[in-house]
Amino acid sequence: xxxxxxxxxxxxxxxxxxxxxxxxxxxxxxxxxxxxxxxxxxxxxxxxxxxxxxxxxxxxxxxxxxxxxxxxxxxxxxxxxxxxxxxxxxxxxxxxxxxxxxxxxxxxxxxxxxxxxxxxxxxxxxxxxxxxxxxxxxxxxxxxxxxxxxxxxxxxxxxxxxxxxxxxxxxxxxxxxxxxxxxxxxxxxxxxxxxxxxxxxxxxxxxxxxxxxxxxxxxxxxxxxxxxxxxxxxxxxxx
Amino acid sequence: xxxxxxxxxxxxxxxxxxxxxxxxxxxxxxxxxxxxxxxxxxxxxxxxxxxxxxxxxxxxxxxxxxxxxxxxxxxxxxxxxxxxxxxxxxxxxxxxxxxxxxxxxxxxxxxxxxxxxxxxxxxxxxxxxxxxxxxxxxxxxxxxxxxxxxxxxxxxxxxxxxxxxxxxxxxxxxxxxxxxxxxxxxxxxxxxxxxxxxxxxxxxxxxxxxxxxxxxxxxxxxxxxxxxxxxxxxxxxxx
DNA sequence: ATTTGACTCGCACACTGTACGAGTCAAATC
DNA sequence: GATTTGACTCGTACAGTGTGCGAGTCAAAT
Numbered sequence: 001x002x003x004x005x006x007x008x009x010x011x012x013x014x015x016x017x018x019x020x021x022x023x024x025x026x027x028x029x030x031x032x033x034x035x036x037x038x039x040x041x042x043x044x045x046x047x048x049x050x051x052x053x054x055x056x057x058x059x060x061x062x063x064x065x066x067x068x069x070x071x072x073x074x075x076x077x078x079x080x081x082x083x084x085x086x087x088x089x090x091x092x093x094x095x096x097x098x099x100x101x102x103x104x105x106x107x108x109x110x111x112x113x114x115x116x117x118x119x120x121x122x123x124x125x126x127x128x129x130x131x132x133x134x135x136x137x138x139x140x141x142x143x144x145x146x147x148x149x150x151x152x153x154x155x156x157x158x159x160x161x162x163x164x165x166x167x168x169x170x171x172x173x174x175x176x177x178x179x180x181x182x183x184x185x186x187x188x189x190x191x192x193x194x195x196x197x198x199x200x201x202x203x204x205x206x207x208x209x210x211x212x213x214x215x216x217x218x219x220x221x222x223x224x225x226x227x228x229x230x231x232x233x234x235x236x237x238x239x
Numbered sequence: 240x241x242x243x244x245x246x247x248x249x250x251x252x253x254x255x256x257x258x259x260x261x262x263x264x265x266x267x268x269x270x271x272x273x274x275x276x277x278x279x280x281x282x283x284x285x286x287x288x289x290x291x292x293x294x295x296x297x298x299x300x301x302x303x304x305x306x307x308x309x310x311x312x313x314x315x316x317x318x319x320x321x322x323x324x325x326x327x328x329x330x331x332x333x334x335x336x337x338x339x340x341x342x343x344x345x346x347x348x349x350x351x352x353x354x355x356x357x358x359x360x361x362x363x364x365x366x367x368x369x370x371x372x373x374x375x376x377x378x379x380x381x382x383x384x385x386x387x388x389x390x391x392x393x394x395x396x397x398x399x400x401x402x403x404x405x406x407x408x409x410x411x412x413x414x415x416x417x418x419x420x421x422x423x424x425x426x427x428x429x430x431x432x433x434x435x436x437x438x439x440x441x442x443x444x445x446x447x448x449x450x451x452x453x454x455x456x457x458x459x460x461x462x463x464x465x466x467x468x469x470x471x472x473x474x475x476x477x478x
Numbered sequence: 479a480t481t482t483g484a485c486t487c488g489c490a491c492a493c494t495g496t497a498c499g500a501g502t503c504a505a506a507t508c
Numbered sequence: 509g510a511t512t513t514g515a516c517t518c519g520t521a522c523a524g525t526g527t528g529c530g531a532g533t534c535a536a537a538t
Binding site for chain 1: 355356359360361362364369370372373376377380386387388389390391392394395397398399400401402403405406408409410429433437439440443444446447455458459462463465466467468469470471473474
């Protein structure tokens with residue numbers, strides 16, 4: 001009589017509260033778990049409840065350590081920013097250093113595709129982002145850029161890199177487990193119509209999504225990066 | 240006895256079903272309304288329920304015309320793609336045409352910041368996107384690019400434009416109604432710590448978020464675009 | 479007059495982020 | 509040793525989300 005069966009919990013069925021066996025939750029621990037979820041299943045894979053269960057914690061426990069989900073994402077973003085490497089321009093020259101930086105950022109985005117959306121979410125202020133920014137600014141300073149041009153040069157490079165890498169990454173994310181070839185096949189009738197109306201576009205599509213799709217991506221990035229660096233070189237005060 | 244007061248609806252209180260006064264919902268009508276919401280309040284402002292009420296329709300009526308929300312967004316995206324203009328390369332030369340295209344896309348992103356995320360969501364197949372792609376490919380063909388280089392050249396430009404414009408747009412979206420100056424002030428203590436550890440970054444921040452922030456954005460884009468085009472020019476087969 | 483097929487929509491389900499307040503514990507204080 | 513404090517956890521609740529389903533409504537075709 002006392003207990004409805006459908007009641008979510010009852011004093012009798014519910015286990016005792018968990019003892020404090022682990023020290024406590026910590027920010028680092030939380031960010032670790034969040035990164036696991038993000039890398040495994042993308043932005044959509046991270047929900048506060050899932051994060052909670054992964055930490056063997058209640059759904060809302062995280063909120064004591066972190067103001068809200070956005071803040072958590074900021075922390076996660078800065079954590080992965082630690083992976084960016086900037087070669088020393090003194091030794092390698094500004095162009096090699098910039099190339100290394102660009103490739104490093106692209107690789108980061110490939111490893112953590114969920115960062116793409118976040119990169120654009122306003123200026124990044126975390127310690128790792130700051131350190132990286134310092135280093136890459138030093139590179140362009142070494143190249144001779146000063147004042148506004150210094151930031152313009154950096155911005156040109158990073159905006160390009162985020163653009164390409166974002167594009168590349170979202171492909172993986174969008175259709176998980178579909179190869180470029182399979183996708184091309186699914187496009188069959190659409191492509192035929194295209195041949196009639198826009199042969200240029202049809203040819204373009206066929207050329208890109210060929211079987212060596214990965215290779216095309218690499219070539220394309222190499223091409224674009226060289227363009228941007230060549231362009232920057234035309235603006236260098238000290239050639 | 241017959242009616243519980245808390246019942247969501249009752250036969251007696253509920254109004255008769257709406258007569259078919261308007262012809263029906265149409266795709267165009269739906270996309271129109273979706274665009275209103277998107278432009279006014281961004282991606283987060285569009286929910287199927289709000290869309291329904293805006294159309295004087297039930298929350299799920301839209302689902303007969305459109306498979307799901309993603310598909311609706313695809314339609315909306317292609318609709319705004321109609322705003323992109325590509326100047327005629329025969330008359331203006333490829334460089335001017337490419338410039339016009341780039342500025343046009345950037346302006347589109349500024350007008351519709353919610354497109355940023357979507358741009359990266361796989362290749363766009365809608366009619367307007369296709370038409371635009373055809374035209375811009377013609378521009379680079381006119382410049383002498385062929386085969387893979389043709390797509391690499393276009394990709395370099397569009398990736399850069401999406402990169403910058405995405406960055407610029409998300410600033411507006413992120414902190415609505417906060418000027419660059421106000422934001423700088425809120426950064427006070429943070430900046431002081433920065434002066435000590437990363438003076439280069441501190442200087443950089445101060446230089447960028449000055450009072451002529453808008454002007455900085457314009458200059459930066461002009462700089463970057465010129466770089467990219469200069470870089471592309473170094474790859475042109477027929478100079 | 480009846481059938482058909484185009485279209486609408488209420489309800490339900492499983493899920494989201496997070497505010498709130500009650501609860502639990504370890505260490506500091508008396 | 510008893511008490512207080514403050515750090516931390518978490519169940520519940522609320523208002524929202526996208527969308528499947530099935531019943532319902534209507535105009536046109538038969």
